[in-house]
Amino acid sequence: MKSSKTRPATKVTLGMVAEHSGVSPSTVSRILNGTAVVSQEKKDAVDRAIAELGFVPNPIARVLAGGRSLSVGVVTQAIDSPYYGVALRGIEEVLDAAGYVPLFASGHWNAKEEQRCIDTLRARRVDGLIVLTGRLSDEALRKLGKELPVVVTGRNLKASGLYSLNFNDFEGARLATHHLLSQGHRKIAFISGDPVHPDAQERLRGYRAALEAAGVKYKPALVLPGMFHEESGLMAVERLIDSREPFTAIFAANDQMAFGASLALYRRGLRVPDDVSIVGFDDLAGAAHSIPPLTTIHQAGLELGRCAAQALLDLLADRKPTAQLPEPRLIIRSSTRGA
């Protein structure tokens, strides 16, 4: 029985291919990696042998011998993050198309764990690294970049072997706030993210800039601390309501907090958008199907992943990365309306 499925039943090695096609192992290796010019004649013979034998190179042996592993490490913060999850998909997509395999590891927003991830990944000899908005110091990242190609998001570092990709959080927040302002809202609450996070600071800046541009006085009582998750958004609004500080709109520094905020409003009998308008940030998958569909700032997670992977591929191929993230866009849905 001749099986058309070419999956190696018994391990077939490069050496066997060499023998089968009457050339030396080195030649086979050269053909596989395009390391040197080989006569068309031998190339054909080897290709045929590879097909006949169903040979698949052993990536383990390859890397031990000093070759590339064709794998890249991706350190994210939580493998199940609704935002970064889609970024991972983007990374997977473009890496796969280029023959690379992603190795994911989660740092859990903890510099120490993150360092452990990186150590593990490097022990596994990844060819490069993508770090999604980590807690590591810029210095540590810079040093890392000297040792292997690295792409980081959420930073603005520049160095050879290190490429940064950053969203314009400031502009996104400005856009969101301006949208509310343009609809006549003046008492706009802001649910901030974890201040440790640079993104959170930028978004606060954007909020303030929009206010200022519109001649609306910034009121500290209207900015509530949050932690980027639903519960914190909910509690922020509860506190806000209890404080009796009047407001007609809320801008949450991310969608998850916006969801929590909506729920708090719902519980207090306040209607969105009739009683209060609300805008989020990120445009998570769920934003379009929340009730009401959430007006938000689109921060393309998928694009983020794709760009990061593409940039790393460039670095790996000794090309200069040019990937740029798209500018944030306001997505108007149904959670906002005139004051």
Place this chain on the structure above:
Amino acid sequence: MKSSKTRPATKVTLGMVAEHSGVSPSTVSRILNGTAVVSQEKKDAVDRAIAELGFVPNPIARVLAGGRSLSVGVVTQAIDSPYYGVALRGIEEVLDAAGYVPLFASGHWNAKEEQRCIDTLRARRVDGLIVLTGRLSDEALRKLGKELPVVVTGRNLKASGLYSLNFNDFEGARLATHHLLSQGHRKIAFISGDPVHPDAQERLRGYRAALEAAGVKYKPALVLPGMFHEESGLMAVERLIDSREPFTAIFAANDQMAFGASLALYRRGLRVPDDVSIVGFDDLAGAAHSIPPLTTIHQAGLELGRCAAQALLDLLADRKPTAQLPEPRLIIRSSTRGA
């Protein structure tokens, strides 16, 4: 300057540890792997040398030499799935605690891609495999189990080297439907999942069983096809409303479709739960913060991941896995009320 951080600046090998402690490489290896009994004296010397040199075994070389890779392949369907995402976190968590590293790959609900993932993972010499509800045939899985330890979810296969973990979808659906019934609902629509999916069939069975037990006649016009995503839930309800088939409650085969259904209701001016009650299935992270908070069947994704990983660890250690998934539980929130 003496750095307390013990990260190998220069690669330190097992051989160097051997030399540094005056023993042979084999002895070091034995100590590392507990392969044989070694005198306490040498053991201490080696341990000291390891600490002093900051030695970290090279996993690549280790596996090439025939040892374990301490990595396990995890094939999921989409790296950004809201349900499986948390399962991945559970897997990561228990694997990590045992010194294993997960390698994630996405099959995208496609048997061919799934097979590719498995081939890649095996080429990377994973010690075992976790397959989350794949499209692969039972036969293929059985064969795989003969070659390396495998844990699958969403199936009921039994074989040595192969462990299955399955939720009681039937019971979950029965519970959900019964809840609606017990509140006086009689015209209960069911938004089904993709029928290709065994889970979807089981849930339909559970729905019918509950109906029958309550003496309510099953009405085909009340079951709408869905595809497990929001949009399909939304369209299902639109069709249902347009069909003018009366209904007072909806049971969606998963939360995502329930969200979509809620949105359709909202758009048509129908209130949840005042006009129609709705219950979902899965208990996604977002279910608790949707508006209104969704009554649903808790299918512990985190537990699923943990159990799968634990079972694989057992298999790997030649223990008999005993992990069992918890029974589905009804989580009553605010999307359901009396008819």
Place this chain on the structure above:
DNA sequence: TTGTACGCGTTATCAT
């Protein structure tokens, strides 16, 4: 209990 020698499958170096 411990050490020696070899092999894992590939790439890199150095010849030719």
Place this chain on the structure above:
DNA sequence: ATGATAACGCGTACAA
């Protein structure tokens, strides 16, 4: 352009 040979770092027979 091609081949022989030596690594890569570790595990494991086998011998002692």
